[in-house]
Amino acid sequence: MDDSKTLAVRLLQKGYSPEAVRKALHEKGYPESAVEKALEELGFPKPAEKAAEPPEIKKTLEAKKSPEGEFFKTGVAGFDNLLEKGIPRGITILVSGSAGTGKTLFCLNAMSNLSKQGFQCLYISLEESEDRLRKHMDDMGLENSGIAIVRVDPFRISRSVEALQIKAEGRLLAKLEDVVEIIPKGLKPDFIFIDSITAIAAAFAGREVNYRVYIEQLFKYLEQIKATTFLISETTDAPRKLSPTGVEEFLADGIIVVYHIQNRMSRERVIEILKMRGAKHKEKLVPFEITSTGVVVHPDQEVFAEFDK
Ligand SMILES: Nc1ncnc2c1ncn2[C@@H]1O[C@H](COP(=O)(O)OP(=O)(O)OP(=O)(O)O)[C@@H](O)[C@H]1O
Numbered sequence: 373m374d375d376s377k378t379l380a381v382r383l384l385q386k387g388y389s390p391e392a393v394r395k396a397l398h399e400k401g402y403p404e405s406a407v408e409k410a411l412e413e414l415g416f417p418k419p420a421e422k423a424a425e426p427p428e429i430k431k432t433l434e435a436k437k438s439p440e441g442e443f444f445k446t447g448v449a450g451f452d453n454l455l456e457k458g459i460p461r462g463i464t465i466l467v468s469g470s471a472g473t474g475k476t477l478f479c480l481n482a483m484s485n486l487s488k489q490g491f492q493c494l495y496i497s498l499e500e501s502e503d504r505l506r507k508h509m510d511d512m513g514l515e516n517s518g519i520a521i522v523r524v525d526p527f528r529i530s531r532s533v534e535a536l537q538i539k540a541e542g543r544l545l546a547k548l549e550d551v552v553e554i555i556p557k558g559l560k561p562d563f564i565f566i567d568s569i570t571a572i573a574a575a576f577a578g579r580e581v582n583y584r585v586y587i588e589q590l591f592k593y594l595e596q597i598k599a600t601t602f603l604i605s606e607t608t609d610a611p612r613k614l615s616p617t618g619v620e621e622f623l624a625d626g627i628i629v630v631y632h633i634q635n636r637m638s639r640e641r642v643i644e645i646l647k648m649r650g651a652k653h654k655e656k657l658v659p660f661e662i663t664s665t666g667v668v669v670h671p672d673q674e675v676f677a678e679f680d681k
């Protein structure tokens with residue numbers, strides 16, 4: 373078996389969908405012809421509709437990926453010092469960590485700053501109510517008048533995906549917009565926060581294949597609308613497992629991991645940028661605090677806690 377086919381088999385065995393395998397092989401630099409030959413031999417020929425994708429969409433995707441020099445700062449105290457220029461606009465970033473590590477507060481903090489910079493921000497909450505989220509922000513003095521918060525029932529998503537009769541080979545019978553109806557019609561946010569994809573995955577319990585298809589369509593859709601997205605993922609075993617299926621961390625362009633590590637007598641909050649495509653960043657774990665005025669990262673301090681990464 374040639375290299376591309378061996379890798380494709382390995383990824384399929386790990387649970388990757390054919391589409392995700394296709395993307396992985398392309399990213400590893402395998403030529404398109406070798407990738408398609410390997411997938412075809414494994415019974416996953418190139419989907420017909422992909423070949424027929426209208427050129428405007430392709431153009432949009434390329435345009436989104438190449439706003440060279442377009443970086444943004446989160447404004448979270450100390451965090452941006454971990455990056456040389458900031459985070460590239462238009463990408464999808466996973467914010468992973470176990471319960472209570474500060475994922476929501478980090479995102480609310482960044483969103484408030486981005487909104488103050490004039491960006492349209494949308495927070496899609498699958499867990500906490502709008503009132504509670506606004507209260508967290510008020511308690512920390514974070515401006516939230518200009519942002520949109522919508523509460524979505526994760527079971528509504530799983531039911532509607534179910535109703536769309538997903539084909540086993542990972543393609544949907546409906547338009548993308550119908551599948552990812554969580555973004556209110558008429559809104560064109562620059563930044564979207566989804567809290568959390570873990571809650572969405574849980575609503576698909578027992579039908580993981582449908583969740584995988586949904587999440588892939590969601591990533592595609594987010595790419596098309598050119599929004600920069602933060603996807604919160606609750607995980608009990610970071611950094612070994614960062615997302616509900618593993619596909620999300622592979623599809624995401626950036627990964628930020630937050631930890632709350634048990635020391636002998638106390639706990640220490642730690643943050644790291646695990647990956648950020650298209651951006652130079654520090655590759656180290658640094659301490660952070662949650663204070664009465666928000667998240668404060670200490671990029672030049674050492675982490676004291678020892679933990680098995
Ligand atoms: N004013 C404050 N000062 C210090 N720590 C605070 C303050 N407010 C909240 N916290 C800490 O932040 C934690 C909650 O953070 P957050 O809600 O962002 O966590 P999370 O990672 O989103 O958790 P979950 O997975 O449960 O949604 C609390 O458990 C508490 O320890």
Ligand SMILES: [Mg+2]
Pocket residue numbers: 475476477567
């Ligand atoms: Mg949370």
